[in-house]
Amino acid sequence: xxSRTNLDALYGALADPTRRSIIERLGxxxxxxxxxxxxxxxxxxxxxxxxxxxxxxxLLERRAAGRHRICRLRxxxxxxxxxxxxxxxxxxxxxxxxxxxxxxEEPTR
Amino acid sequence: xxSRTNLDALYGALADPTRRSIIERLGxxxxxxxxxxxxxxxxxxxxxxxxxxxxxxxLLERRAAGRHRICRLRxxxxxxxxxxxxxxxxxxxxxxxxxxxxxxEEPTR
Numbered sequence: 376x377x378s379r380t381n382l383d384a385l386y387g388a389l390a391d392p393t394r395r396s397i398i399e400r401l402g403x404x405x406x407x408x409x410x411x412x413x414x415x416x417x418x419x420x421x422x423x424x425x426x427x428x429x430x431x432x433x434l435l436e437r438r439a440a441g442r443h444r445i446c447r448l449r450x451x452x453x454x455x456x457x458x459x460x461x462x463x464x465x466x467x468x469x470x471x472x473x474x475x476x477x478x479x480e481e482p483t484r
Numbered sequence: 485x486x487s488r489t490n491l492d493a494l495y496g497a498l499a500d501p502t503r504r505s506i507i508e509r510l511g512x513x514x515x516x517x518x519x520x521x522x523x524x525x526x527x528x529x530x531x532x533x534x535x536x537x538x539x540x541x542x543l544l545e546r547r548a549a550g551r552h553r554i555c556r557l558r559x560x561x562x563x564x565x566x567x568x569x570x571x572x573x574x575x576x577x578x579x580x581x582x583x584x585x586x587x588x589e590e591p592t593r
Contacts (some may be wrong), residue, residue, distance in 0.1 A: 460498075
């Protein structure tokens with residue numbers, strides 16, 4: 376997966392309220408598919424489809440635990456998505472900071 | 485626009501390499517539509533469509549300047565998109581930090 380398709384899949388996965396809510400839930404701890412489905416008025420296939428999108432974006436991992444499958448959030452992928460946004464805003468913020476410092480130093484006339 | 489559709493539109497707008505490249509370009513300064521189109525092998529309607537998606541997400545503003553229209557990036561919207569990602573990762577990062585501190589303090593046996 377190139378970095379480009381990487382970010383396409385990541386931001387695409389985040390562009391949905393159900394998927395963001397699943398991410399928020401997994402942020403508090405691992406969960407079964409049934410647990411993830413519980414707060415949503417959605418069919419099992421509909422939730423499964425969202426989980427597959429999250430998986431394809433590298434945001435979710437599943438492992439077998441007895442008869443259940445446990446889902447885990449791959450937080451490092453959220454950090455990766457945050458990084459590009461950070462890069463786009465840090466130059467601007469540092470410029471604003473520098474401007475602020477400059478104005479602070481400006482002698483009053 | 486509710487916060488929910490807000491983030492849907494924002495992350496949806498970011499899920500495309502051409503639109504991210506336009507954002508990167510506008511991060512270096514305002515530009516005309518022709519300037520934004522220049523690095524992309526794309527028709528004017530194709531670029532316009534991307535600009536409309538960015539506009540709908542609140543990421544882009546246009547103003548008239550003589551015969552041209554100048555595009556400006558609304559960086560505060562990138563900051564908004566970053567915030568949700570930050571919220572999802574900061575708890576985890578603070579937990580990792582706390583764990584690190586705990587391990588540092590652990591007496592050697």
